[in-house]
Amino acid sequence: MTTEPGAKQQPFKVIVVGAGLGGLAAAISSLRGGCEVTILEQAPAISPIGASIQIPPNAARVIQHFGLEQKLRDAGAIQINANHLKRYKDGKILCSRIGGEKMVRDFNGPWYVIHRADYHGVMLDEAVRLGAQLRLNSKVVDIKSSDAPQVVLEGGEVITADVIVGADGLWSATRDVVLGQPSPPVPTGDLAYRGTFSRAQLEAFQDPSIDELINSRCTYNWIGPDRHSVFYPVKNSTAFNLVLIRPDDLPAGSRTAAGDVDEMKMTYEGWDPVSVPYPFHTHTKLRTWVKDNIVLIGDASHPSLPYQAQGAAMAVEDGLVLGLLLGRLQTTERLPRGDQDKRAHINSILLLFESLRKKRTTTNVKGAIANRYMCES
Incomplete structure (x- = not known):
């Protein structure tokens, strides 16, 4: 079945598994592109793990794209003046990278630091404001990729979507489905x-x-x-x-x-x-991030060590890019709906997403490993 000229396109139904920063970025970007989004979070309440987080310029540009920079500042984000590397014995500064406006000129964006809960709150509020349905205490126990993608919740409820986004982090259950085998992270x-x-x-x-x-x-x-x-x-x-x-x-x-x-x-x-x-x-490099109309993002697909302050930054970049691609496909004229052609179109977009993001995120993962040896040698 194809859409007749002038007919109203039905929005893609996107399920995001996991309400972390990457999942929220995917939700916001997809909603801005005209998709319907349901966020499934297994926790009974939103309680971000970790005390604080850095937002480097590339992640700050995502926030700017979403129009959330002032809200981030209002939530307590601080634009840093410099990054200092110090010797462990006496605190002598070994080298520095100047922040502030020089950082903006050099990297096209500011460098912020913020409490993780405050960052998460800004993103969550925006996703809900745009129309995301947030479902807490919703543990996904199975995902089916044949025909229409479906998630099965604990308790037996089945939810059907056009796209399932695995944003469930380092210990991702969605990753097991994509890879077809258990895939626990390694210390x-x-x-x-x-x-x-x-x-x-x-x-x-x-x-x-x-x-x-x-x-x-x-x-x-x-x-x-x-x-x-x-x-x-x-x-x-x-x-x-x-x-x-x-x-x-x-x-x-x-x-x-x-x-x-x-x-x-x-x-x-x-x-x-x-x-x-x-x-x-961490986790070894995955052979694929995509299975049919299921896609992995963030730590579920490319977990990074914290020595480069880029783990969450890569996740929100993933979310932005994925939503932009789905939004572009969403508005394509005469896009087939409700059949194999439609699923094939979506699968091709998810594979394009992986091809666009894999090299960059792999480079980041390697950079974080290199920084670990620099910081601890």
Whole structure:
């Protein structure tokens, strides 16, 4: 069946599995392109994992494209003045990259830091404002790709769509369907302690070196043997994020664990005193991101180590590009609807998406690995 000239096109029905940043970007971009979007999130409530996040210029350009930059600033995003790399023993600055307007001139976008929950809130609000149906407590237990793509929820409900987007992260169940086999991530050998401190807590030390850090609007990276640490402001500099990265000694299969302060102190004994668990996982390069009308994005398809601040940035880029392509196909004249031709058209767009994104994301993954060795050697 084909659409008659002048007939109203029925919008593509897009299911996004996972309400993380990449999934929300895919939802926003698809909605802007005229698609109908349902977001399935297995958690009973939205609670983003992780304390804070960096938004490098490429991700900031996605935010600008969505028209959300001012909302991001209003939510507490800080445009940083510089990135400083420091020696672990004494805090000496080894090199710096200037931020601010120079960053904008050099990379066509600002570099922001923000609390992850605030970033996520801006994206979620926009997706819902544009018409996304958000369904919480909706665990996907099966995905069927033959004929019309379907997801099966825990409890037996079946939802049919034109496109299924697997944005369910590092531990993706959608990836198992695309690959046709279990595909668990593998540990990288590193873990992180994460913490957020209020300005009042840090000012109470009455230490000039700490005051310099909290008043600079900069990011700091202390690098040393086998470990490094990261510090930067969030929430309009009323709070500060600290991440301490070291070798992983948690039991196999752990995703998070309760932190031990004494162990953390011992791990960083002898480091610059200003800087005094969460295991990292990754996945081998996938042979494909697409099966029929199912596509993977973000950490489900190309998980990146955190040493380049590009994991979430790549995910929101994925979401933007995928939505643009679906929107372009959505408005194609005389596009077949409701038959094999329609599914073939969508599949070709998903394969085009993979071909457009795979080289860039692979380059990023390799860059993050290289940065790991630079920071911890």
